Amino acid sequence: MPFPAIRAGETLRGQALGEVMVAPENSGLSPGDLVVHFLGWRDYAAVPVTQCRKVRDDLPDRVTHLGHGSTAYAALTRGIHVRPGDTAFISSGGGAIGSMAAQIARLHGAARVIGSTSTREKADRLVMGLGYDAAIYRGGAPISQQLAEAAPEGIDVFVDNVGGEQFQAGVIACREGARVVVMGTLSQQLAAGRGRGAPITLDSAHILMKRLLIRGYSADDNPEAQQEWEQHLGEWLRSGQLRFPHVIVDGLAEAPQALEQTIRGGHLGTVIVKV
Ligand SMILES: NC(=O)c1ccc[n+]([C@@H]2O[C@H](COP(=O)([O-])OP(=O)(O)OC[C@H]3O[C@@H](n4cnc5c(N)ncnc54)[C@H](OP(=O)(O)O)[C@@H]3O)[C@@H](O)[C@H]2O)c1
Incomplete structure (x- = not known):
């Protein structure tokens, strides 16, 4: 979900992964345990036990706990x-959510996976590096035209991180019974002059005639999915069925540049700042 703006003097927020140094007795935590929290990025933090989530420490790489696979x-x-055989379209297919959604859709049997990104060069990277069957990009031909070419028979699943023109194009491309999950509104959040929204015109006949399911969704709606995800994450990473596309930026001082680069689309996958 979009986070509130960060003001000067506040601690940088976002998921943080750290190791317990000391913990109260009977807290269920011990020194050395790995925990995730959302209380800001710091070298050391005094964190309420109830706001820490202990995570397993048997994954091939600890950083895979970060990001948006879950x-x-x-x-x-x-x-x-x-479902098996689906054609899926993932908008912002190279982002933290998109780069994992594409692989998870495939692991659940999607037959064709299409992603969107910002440039032709990045579209090539989605296909060559992230395993997409096809990728479309902003600033080329209209998104609806590119999507119709990439999925001539339409799409069954649409994971929308972007909104605006891409949401409109995705809904038009939907086949009968397609399912749309709205995760974010990057075109509104990141466009210059943001805050004005990303209004579009949508013919509701598409929704009615094609019996579409369109659902706004937050991962917070199903906290129980987290444990199931962690189980799969270990199996899929070890078997080589899943990769965790990410970039590690070294040092908290580099965080502002990392954020700027992320917004400009300079990275693929999850961007991690090593504190
Ligand atoms: N529903 C939930 O539970 C949940 C949880 C977390 C986050 N979210 C939301 O889901 C969305 C995706 O999150 P994320 O973490 O995957 O994002 P992210 O990795 O931070 O996405 C950044 C990417 O957005 C793209 N971008 C930049 N400007 C854009 C524009 N004007 N229009 C479209 N795309 C633009 C760029 O990629 P390209 O260069 O490839 O275009 C950039 O690399 C966000 O809206 C976020 O707030 C939802």
């Missing part, structure tokens, strides 16, 4: 259901 997993197994 969000994408919950969206595709709870928000809507991806």
Whole structure:
């Protein structure tokens, strides 16, 4: 979900992964345990036990706890259901959610996965590096035209992180019975002059005649999916069925540049700042 704006002097927010140094007796936590929290990025933090989530420490790489694999997993197994043979369209396919959603859709049997991004060069990287069957990009031909070419028979699943023109194009491309999960509104959040929304015109006949399911979804809606995800995450990483596309930026001082680069589309996958 979009986070509130950060003001000067506030601690940078976002999921943080850390190791317990000391913990109260009977808290269920011990020194050395790995925990995730949302209380800001710091070298050391005094964090209420109730706001820490202990995570397993048997994954091939600890950083895989970060990012939005669990969000994408919950969206595709709870928000809507991806089914074998589906054609899926993931807007912002190279982002933290999108790069995991594409792989999770495939692991659930999606036959064709299409992503969107910002440039032709990045579209090539989605296909060559992230396993998309096809990728479309902003600033080229109209998105609806590119999507019709990439999915001539339409789409069954649409994970929308972007909104605006891409949401409109995705709904038009939907086949009968398609399922749409709305995760974010990047075109509104990140466009210059943001805050004005990303209004579009949508013919509701598309929704009615094609019996579409369109659902706004937050991973917070299904906290139980987290444990299931972590189970799969370990199995899929070890078997090589899943990758965790990410970039690590070294040092808290680099965080502002990392954020700027992320917004400009300079990275693929999850951007992690190592404090
Ligand atoms: N529902 C939930 O539970 C939940 C949870 C977390 C986050 N979210 C939301 O889901 C969305 C995706 O999150 P994320 O973490 O995957 O994002 P992210 O990785 O931070 O996405 C950043 C990417 O957005 C793209 N972008 C930049 N400007 C854009 C524009 N004007 N229009 C469209 N795309 C633009 C760029 O990629 P390209 O260069 O590839 O275009 C950039 O790399 C966000 O809206 C976020 O707030 C939802």
